[in-house]
Amino acid sequence: MIEIINVSKLFKQKTALYPFSLKAEDGECIVLCGGNGAGKSTLLHIIAGISAPGGGTVMIDEVDINHQRKQYVSLIGYMPDEFFAQETMTVTEFLTFYGTFRKVPPSRVKEVIQILGLATKKDDMIKHLSKGMRQRLLFGQAWLASPSVLILDEPTNGLDPYWIDVFIDLLKKIKRSGTTIIFSTHMMDVAAEVADQVVFMENGMIVEAIKNDHMNPKQFMVELLGRYRQKEE
Numbered sequence: 001m002i003e004i005i006n007v008s009k010l011f012k013q014k015t016a017l018y019p020f021s022l023k024a025e026d027g028e029c030i031v032l033c034g035g036n037g038a039g040k041s042t043l044l045h046i047i048a049g050i051s052a053p054g055g056g057t058v059m060i061d062e063v064d065i066n067h068q069r070k071q072y073v074s075l076i077g078y079m080p081d082e083f084f085a086q087e088t089m090t091v092t093e094f095l096t097f098y099g100t101f102r103k104v105p106p107s108r109v110k111e112v113i114q115i116l117g118l119a120t121k122k123d124d125m126i127k128h129l130s131k132g133m134r135q136r137l138l139f140g141q142a143w144l145a146s147p148s149v150l151i152l153d154e155p156t157n158g159l160d161p162y163w164i165d166v167f168i169d170l171l172k173k174i175k176r177s178g179t180t181i182i183f184s185t186h187m188m189d190v191a192a193e194v195a196d197q198v199v200f201m202e203n204g205m206i207v208e209a210i211k212n213d214h215m216n217p218k219q220f221m222v223e224l225l226g227r228y229r230q231k232e233e
């Protein structure tokens with residue numbers, strides 16, 4: 001379970017996030033939507049422990065980011081929106097490197113490589129991977145240790161339609177295992193398939209939060225697109 005409690009952020013004079021709160025239970029998914037500069041990455045950086053909140057706090061399974069940082073970080077997996085690794089590492093070396101911090105066995109590294117369709121690339125250097133393959137690898141790094149909360153910044157960027165479908169199915173499976181997921185996207189169809197709650201952000205504020213109360217993905221997408229268009233008018 002994740003609780004975001006009155007979290008805010010100021011960059012010099014500019015407010016990037018006004019105080020707001022959100023909550024997701026085990027196995028639930030929150031999706032953040034909103035235009036460029038809305039504050040999605042800023043919020044995800046705070047939840048991932050990369051950037052300190054200006055005010056408020058984040059709790060995962062009652063572990064407080066401000067007071068139990070080490071324990072908090074062990075409960076999350078974070079996929080950034082940009083690649084950050086040594087590009088001369090191979091796929092296996094990269095995942096093994098991150099796996100050692102969490103005591104992940106080699107069999108799990110192998111399993112993740114397989115599930116993410118990277119088996120034929122396992123000994124290739126990261127610099128030789130396509131954009132979509134790098135995205136899958138970054139996702140693998142976040143998911144490797146089966147964290148309590150998975151935090152993903154625009155995870156479907158660069159994925160082709162086949163891998164978007166695989167990714168949606170995988171997220172649903174991960175939710176069923178009890179993991180809480182929070183991710184940002186510009187893709188309403190992805191949001192409609194996976195989200196229990198879609199949060200629209202604008203200028204660092206939540207302008208609307210829409211819960212999926214038993215709608216199927218198609219109905220939910222129509223609802224989301226309707227709200228999205230209303231905002232543009």
Ligand SMILES: Nc1ncnc2c1ncn2[C@@H]1O[C@H](COP(=O)(O)OP(=O)(O)OP(=O)(O)O)[C@@H](O)[C@H]1O
Nearest residue numbers: 011012014016034035036037038039040041042043
């Ligand atoms: N390190 C920083 N220093 C100063 N301002 C920042 C910093 N990081 C983000 N901002 C500002 O905070 C605001 C929110 O940015 P953020 O990256 O969170 O938006 P976003 O919703 O993720 O956008 P996008 O869809 O383009 O990724 C923007 O106005 C941005 O310029």
